[in-house]
Amino acid sequence: xxxxxxxxxxxxxxxxxxxxxxxxxxxxxxxxxxxxxxxxxxxxxxxxxxxxxxxxxxxxxxxxxxxxxxxxxxxxxxxxxxxxxxxxxxxxxxxxxxxxxxxxxxxxxxxxxxxxx
Amino acid sequence: xxxxxxxxxxxxxxxxxxxxxxxxxxxxxxxxxxxxxxxxxxxxxxxxxxxxxxxxxxxxxxxxxxxxxxxxxxxxxxxxxxxxxxxxxxxxxxxxxxxxxxxxxx
Numbered sequence: 001x002x003x004x005x006x007x008x009x010x011x012x013x014x015x016x017x018x019x020x021x022x023x024x025x026x027x028x029x030x031x032x033x034x035x036x037x038x039x040x041x042x043x044x045x046x047x048x049x050x051x052x053x054x055x056x057x058x059x060x061x062x063x064x065x066x067x068x069x070x071x072x073x074x075x076x077x078x079x080x081x082x083x084x085x086x087x088x089x090x091x092x093x094x095x096x097x098x099x100x101x102x103x104x105x106x107x108x109x110x111x112x113x114x115x116x117x
Numbered sequence: 118x119x120x121x122x123x124x125x126x127x128x129x130x131x132x133x134x135x136x137x138x139x140x141x142x143x144x145x146x147x148x149x150x151x152x153x154x155x156x157x158x159x160x161x162x163x164x165x166x167x168x169x170x171x172x173x174x175x176x177x178x179x180x181x182x183x184x185x186x187x188x189x190x191x192x193x194x195x196x197x198x199x200x201x202x203x204x205x206x207x208x209x210x211x212x213x214x215x216x217x218x219x220x221x222x223x
Binding site: 093 | 152
């Protein structure tokens with residue numbers, strides 16, 4: 001069975017350009033997370049989607065960042081007017097329904113490595 | 118003070134040693150995750166805990182909800198266990214510890 005996939009695997013862009021990153025979760029997984037990991041640093045939470053509920057956007061670092069998810073399928077993370085500090089690996093994870101309606105174990109994608117020149 | 122604190126930051130062990138990594142958190146959680154990040158960057162979820170103890174092979178994870186503390190234990194450590202181990206507090210969002218870099222020498 002397919003795991004979580006992300007595309008592109010690598011993206012190089014110029015400062016000021018917009019980029020769109022894609023995540024295809026495992027089929028049937030109701031929850032989807034986006035994370036960022038800058039070089040040599042820890043993981044940062046960006047956004048969480050759970051079913052049809054309003055997403056938790058509390059981790060988005062600025063209004064240049066936005067994310068959408070269509071139902072319980074693909075999600076896109078968009079970064080507008082990219083800055084050099086946006087350079088990082090962007091990771092997506094999905095999880096099946098857990099107990100008591102929450103999310104279960106997370107399955108991580110391979111990440112998209114973004115470099116802003 | 119970080120909301121999720123891990124210790125130690127770095128750990129070097131000899132093959133076969135018993136290893137413990139600790140995680141303390143100050144936020145409310147619905148679950149506590151232990152993740153493993155391989156040298157190539159890939160991340161694998163090891164455990165998701167909301168109470169008690171879980172075991173998978175040589176790995177054991179425990180959590181004490183009252184004390185807001187979790188531990189990850191590795192028995193009979195092996196060089197292939199070398200990785201960064203990350204604790205994360207989950208309550209819709211995820212708050213990550215800084216990670217513990219484990220090196221197991223043959």
